[in-house]
Amino acid sequence: MGHLFADRSEAGALLAERLHGMRDPIVLALPRGGVPVAVPIVRRLGGTLDVLVTRKIGYPPTPELGVGAVCEGGEPVFDTKLMDRLGLTERDLSEVVARELRELDRRVSAYRGERRLPPLTGREVVVVDDGLATGVTARAALRAVAAAKPGRLTLAVPVAAQETVRSLRAETDEVVVLATPAGFRAVGQWYGSFGQLSDGDVLSLLEQR
Structure with missing residues (x-):
């Protein structure tokens, strides 16, 4: 299977073409990987770019497996079907949640300092x-934003698993996605370059906007 995008920046430029009708949006990127996708969108559309910090809640024996997520300003969100299959309760994850909340607070401070998110209402x-x-993770972010009562809420991503897109439509006014390929295993498989980003990379990208 070939790559769909050379890198996140190219994916963001293509996504911006699908969002071109928007006027003065607030674009909230999920760091770290969402930031280089969002920069070309804001360059094309104008509006305001900021980060919305989220953290995955991992399954303790295999932390890469996300069983939930938490977003700044929101409550933890859990994949209840997956937790049932794994025999997990929210109490089993209390230490993981506490650890991720500490890291979330650290990243909010690193990316925005004392500055608050722009008003979303x-x-x-x-x-x-x-x-x-x-x-x-997107579900946690959408619920946190929805609580602020935006006029319209859109989730925009270059690539996604088909079933995930279907499940998230109820959380937002629109899901804009460029591709929902079969054989979806991981996001990175659809990018030619998908390197890990640092906090410094995020800050640099935010300054470039």
Whole structure:
């Protein structure tokens, strides 16, 4: 299977073409991978770019497996079907949640300092990530933004698993996705370059906007 995108920046430029009708949106990128996707979108559309910090809640024996997520300003969201299959309760994950909340607070401080998110009420808000596998992190982000009562809420990603897109449509006004390929295993498989980003990379990209 070939790559769909050379890198996150190219994916963001292509995604911007699908979002071109928006006016003065607030674009909230999920760091770290969503930030380089969001930068070309804001360059094309204008509006305001900021980060919306989320953290995956991992299954303790295999932390890479996300069983939930937490977003700044929101409550933890869990994949209840997966937790049932694994025999997990929310109490079993209390230490993991506490650890991820500490890291979330650290990243919010690193990326925004004392600055707060812009007011979202009544605004057109676009949540951007580099792709959706299980979608639990995006779900936590969408619910946190929805609580602020935006005028319109859109989730925009270059690539996603088909079932995940279907499951998230109820959380937002629109899901804009460029590709939902079969054989979806991980987001990175659809990018030629999918390197890990540092906090410094995120800050540099935010300054470039």
